[in-house]
Each structure stands twice: as C-alpha cells, then as structure tokens.
Amino acid sequence: MNRFGIAAWAWSPIYATSNGALSSMGIFEFPTTSDASKFLEAIKNSGACGSETYSARELGDGEFQDDTPDEYRVNMIPGSENSTQWSINASYSTGQVLPSAKASGFTFLNIWEYSTRLSGQNLETKNIQVGAYEQYQNILLRFGIFGQCCTVGLTNSQAMGTDSTPSLESVDEFASKVRKDILASLQLSSP
Numbered sequence: 001m002n003r004f005g006i007a008a009w010a011w012s013p014i015y016a017t018s019n020g021a022l023s024s025m026g027i028f029e030f031p032t033t034s035d036a037s038k039f040l041e042a043i044k045n046s047g048a049c050g051s052e053t054y055s056a057r058e059l060g061d062g063e064f065q066d067d068t069p070d071e072y073r074v075n076m077i078p079g080s081e082n083s084t085q086w087s088i089n090a091s092y093s094t095g096q097v098l099p100s101a102k103a104s105g106f107t108f109l110n111i112w113e114y115s116t117r118l119s120g121q122n123l124e125t126k127n128i129q130v131g132a133y134e135q136y137q138n139i140l141l142r143f144g145i146f147g148q149c150c151t152v153g154l155t156n157s158q159a160m161g162t163d164s165t166p167s168l169e170s171v172d173e174f175a176s177k178v179r180k181d182i183l184a185s186l187q188l189s190s191p
Contacts, residue, residue: 008028008029009029010026017145025142055087097132098168098172131171143171
C-alpha cells in the first residue's frame, strides 16, 4: 500500500481520439469503501478551484524531465536550446459527476496556458485536461482526455495539432464505452 492508502492501481495506455486529443483511464483499489471515499474527497478538495502562475525552462536536446527532478521543465519545442523560458498560467476546477455515471464522483477541468518569446516571435499554446473520478465501493475509476488548442507561432510538427480541445461530453462518451465492462470484470455493478 502506498502513502495515499491505495492498495493497487493500474493505468491504461494512452489512446488518440478522433480529433487528436489523448485519452486514458486509471483504476484505484482501496482497502475499504471509506478509504476510497476519503481519497476521492481529498482529490476533489485539492483541485476544487484555483489558479497559479509560474515559469519553466525548455528541456534541451537529449534532456528528460527525470534529469531535473527539482525543476519543472517543458518540452514544447523539440530540438531547442534549454534556455527558453516559458510563462505558465494554470487553472483548476471541479464540477458535478458525469451525466452517465451512476455513482458518486466529480469532474475536473485543468488548463495550462504557455507563452514565451523566441527570436522575436510570440509562441503560445493552451493544454486542456477534462476528466472525471467515479467511486464504486472501494474502487475509483478516473477517466481523462488531454488536448491542445490556440497554438500561435508553433508549427503542427511542434504541437499536437491546431485544435484537439476535449469536452465534458467526450469524456462522458469515453467513460460510457468502457465503464460497464470494467465494472463487470471487477465483479462490481453500478449503484
């Protein structure tokens, strides 16, 4: 068991959606239903609503985030010098449970707006993550879709595409496609 009380967890591979966004899901098992409820509430409260602004340096050629564990870095311009400094405005919010869910939980929206100036040109992009947590007894399911939009100054080879903005509806559709089979394989049922 880890320090958050999670007995076991698993993540799916990352799949591309039809508009170029990236989807994935996670399953978390807790010793008791109460432990799962406490964790769900803690996650919801930690991202309920807020924003922050910070900066991060670009990863250089051959560098990986793991090479700099004490410094958050970005990888927006492959092959660039590692001196490019990005300004990042991040906002977080939570909402109601997915419309198709038959369990307790909540949705979340995380937005990261990146901007810098390089060689006299403004570079900007927005990364968006929409997702949901659902609780089924001592199991939590987490569905998420990550996309990008509003890119300025970066070519498509340097960004995911022109607009792969995820929506709450796309997360609900994704969850609806896989939820029933997952719950059946875990011998759980929707309340």
